[in-house]
Amino acid sequence: MTAAIQTLWAELVATTLADAGVVRCVISPGSRSTPLVAALACEPRLELTTLIDERTAGFFALGAARATGMPVALVCTSGTAAAHYLPAIIEASMAGVPLVVLTADRPPELQDCGASQTIDQVKLYGDFVRGASDLGPPSPGELALRAVRRKLVQAITLAAGPDPGPVQIQLPLRKPLEPAAPTSDAERSLASLAARLAGPVRIAPPQLAPDATALAELAAAIAAEPDGVIVAGALPARFAASRAAVLALAARTGYPILAEAGSQLRFGPRPDGAVFVDHFDLIPPGALPLPRLVLQLGAEPVAAAWPGWLGRLADAGTARWVLAGARWHDADSSARGVILGDVAGAIAGLAAAIDGLAVRRDADAHTADAAAAWRDAEARAAAATTAALDGHPRSETAMLRAAIAAVPAGAAIQLGNSLPIRIVDHIAGGGAARSVLTQRGAAGIDGLIASAAGATAAGAPVLLVLGDVSFAHDVGGLLAARAARAPLAILVIDNRGGQIFAGLPIARAHQGAAFERHWLTAPELDPAAVAAALGARATTAVSPAAAATAIAAALASPGVTVIHAPVTASGAHDVRRAALDRFDTQTSLRAAQGASHD
Numbered sequence: 001m002t003a004a005i006q007t008l009w010a011e012l013v014a015t016t017l018a019d020a021g022v023v024r025c026v027i028s029p030g031s032r033s034t035p036l037v038a039a040l041a042c043e044p045r046l047e048l049t050t051l052i053d054e055r056t057a058g059f060f061a062l063g064a065a066r067a068t069g070m071p072v073a074l075v076c077t078s079g080t081a082a083a084h085y086l087p088a089i090i091e092a093s094m095a096g097v098p099l100v101v102l103t104a105d106r107p108p109e110l111q112d113c114g115a116s117q118t119i120d121q122v123k124l125y126g127d128f129v130r131g132a133s134d135l136g137p138p139s140p141g142e143l144a145l146r147a148v149r150r151k152l153v154q155a156i157t158l159a160a161g162p163d164p165g166p167v168q169i170q171l172p173l174r175k176p177l178e179p180a181a182p183t184s185d186a187e188r189s190l191a192s193l194a195a196r197l198a199g200p201v202r203i204a205p206p207q208l209a210p211d212a213t214a215l216a217e218l219a220a221a222i223a224a225e226p227d228g229v230i231v232a233g234a235l236p237a238r239f240a241a242s243r244a245a246v247l248a249l250a251a252r253t254g255y256p257i258l259a260e261a262g263s264q265l266r267f268g269p270r271p272d273g274a275v276f277v278d279h280f281d282l283i284p285p286g287a288l289p290l291p292r293l294v295l296q297l298g299a300e301p302v303a304a305a306w307p308g309w310l311g312r313l314a315d316a317g318t319a320r321w322v323l324a325g326a327r328w329h330d331a332d333s334s335a336r337g338v339i340l341g342d343v344a345g346a347i348a349g350l351a352a353a354i355d356g357l358a359v360r361r362d363a364d365a366h367t368a369d370a371a372a373a374w375r376d377a378e379a380r381a382a383a384a385t386t387a388a389l390d391g392h393p394r395s396e397t398a399m400l401r402a403a404i405a406a407v408p409a410g411a412a413i414q415l416g417n418s419l420p421i422r423i424v425d426h427i428a429g430g431g432a433a434r435s436v437l438t439q440r441g442a443a444g445i446d447g448l449i450a451s452a453a454g455a456t457a458a459g460a461p462v463l464l465v466l467g468d469v470s471f472a473h474d475v476g477g478l479l480a481a482r483a484a485r486a487p488l489a490i491l492v493i494d495n496r497g498g499q500i501f502a503g504l505p506i507a508r509a510h511q512g513a514a515f516e517r518h519w520l521t522a523p524e525l526d527p528a529a530v531a532a533a534l535g536a537r538a539t540t541a542v543s544p545a546a547a548a549t550a551i552a553a554a555l556a557s558p559g560v561t562v563i564h565a566p567v568t569a570s571g572a573h574d575v576r577r578a579a580l581d582r583f584d585t586q587t588s589l590r591a592a593q594g595a596s597h598d
């Protein structure tokens with residue numbers, strides 16, 4: 001091996017990435033990766049972002065791939081650098097996001113001998129990658145050179161489908177690491193082979209098509225059952241293209257739609273007659289209808305009421321069918337059927353199969369009651385929520401209602417885990433079409449700022465809403481936010497700690513001060529000061545109206561704005577409790593008002 005051969009290999013990796021349609025590459029600095037980084041820097045078709053911290057880089061790449069649906073490459077040096085990618089790789093694996101992770105390594109002669117910055121990187125990510133391949137140290141020879149390109153193309157294809165996710169490519173590299181030009185005839189001949197190999201390459205992963213017979217069976221079950229609902233948890237941004245098909249299915253069957261914010265079905269225009277049950281989680285469990293059929297789409301819903309309702313559905317013998325993609329989703333182990341495969345394809349197949357069937361809409365008494373029960377429960381919960389919000393104007397629920405309403409059409413909303421993703425479901429729906437980004441693969445509170453910054457790669461402004469602990473967890477993400485390509489507004493809901501825990505039984509288990517210290521963990525940070533120190537615009541919004549104004553301004557101007565939003569500590573729980581308590585009172589009030597207006 002010569003330095004010139006190594007340079008050729010690295011250049012071929014860079015060319016092949018671009019030839020295969022990879023556009024974005026997130027690099028972290030180091031020495032061992034030098035040949036590759038030097039080659040990437042000379043490939044004009046690649047958009048390079050360099051971020052110092054590999055954990056942040058991993059989440060930035062995850063966010064970019066999640067928002068664009070395109071594979072993003074990651075490049076780091078040897079040693080612990082590669083280990084910092086793990087959380088983002090786990091999320092990418094579980095949520096089906098394509099990443100091409102290129103880890104530079106020491107060559108075999110420097111392994112297991114105490115050489116600096118050398119660890120065992122082979123299969124470092126275990127089963128969280130779709131595949132791991134090792135290019136081996138660069139060696140002369142035409143077949144070896146062609147195999148570099150082939151292995152890259154194989155890895156990118158694997159990352160793209162049929163079950164998209166991360167892949168690892170190991171690159172053992174030798175000193176000298178700096179680029180070198182061919183000097184011998186043999187090297188020149190290999191260089192001309194590399195030039196001949198270059199050119200567009202077609203990436204063609206197989207599609208994960210759902211089983212047509214199972215879809216036909218489900219279509220027949222739906223056509224025969226007028227008492228059903230469509231439930232949708234988190235789905236990727238591209239599922240927005242299937243929104244019309246889901247609404248058409250709902251129109252055909254008369255099924256109400258329980259669409260969580262992350263489903264891509266919640267926002268956007270709603271046809272007359274469509275029944276959306278936005279307030280599912282604010283309907284007292286006893287008032288939740290028990291349909292005979294549930295069509296469940298996407299990731300497990302986040303609503304607090306969901307597990308209990310699932311249990312009651314199972315007891316009632318409800319036929320629940322799950323269409324959630326490549327992975328098994330049936331947390332209650334009670335589904336009638338799980339049809340694996342692309343959800344958009346499944347919806348299209350289902351719509352086509354139902355087209356040819358007579359759909360039973362001739363409501364019997366039970367069905368008429370069920371439809372009325374959903375409409376009534378939703379109306380009562382909506383009214384109760386409005387009243388509960390009036391009583392808690394400084395709650396995070398009020399803050400989030402104003403925040404989401406301030407996001408213009410075409411912008412994206414990224415929902416942080418813990419309470420934000422749940423609370424948005426209590427207050428927002430319809431309106432302008434906006435895509436929603438979620439991190440529900442492993443549901444971590446980590447890397448949310450970095451991944452929202454990465455999401456700006458899609459070109460649209462992004463509003464990230466996240467909790468104060470989540471903000472503290474990803475302060476380093478603010479450095480990545482400097483690389484945002486479109487306006488990024490970060491709304492920090494400061495309820496003084498992880499207030500989701502205040503709704504869990506541990507909060508009532510008499511832990512005393514230990515509860516605050518070990519569960520709530522209020523970060524006691526001033527997010528605006530932290531943001532300003534790290535180069536972001538910063539502002540504090542103490543009222544929902546101020547937050548809305550700040551968000552609208554932030555999304556209209558380039559750069560990053562952190563909006564610190566102090567809210568009452570218990571507001572989210574207070575509003576939900578008050579809404580649940582008011583459910584019945586509101587009904588009688590409305591009835592009385594209606595009567596007096598007549």
Ligand SMILES: Cc1ncc(C[n+]2csc(CCOP(=O)(O)OP(=O)(O)O)c2C)c(N)n1
Nearest residue numbers: 418419444445467468469470497498499500
């Ligand atoms: C990486 C990671 N660490 C820990 C957790 C456990 N966890 C879930 S919610 C939460 C607290 C989040 O607090 P905050 O961001 O302030 O949101 P809030 O609960 O107040 O809505 C923690 C620590 C997690 N989900 N992911």
Ligand SMILES: [Mg+2]
Nearest residue numbers: 467468497498
């Ligand atoms: Mg909090």
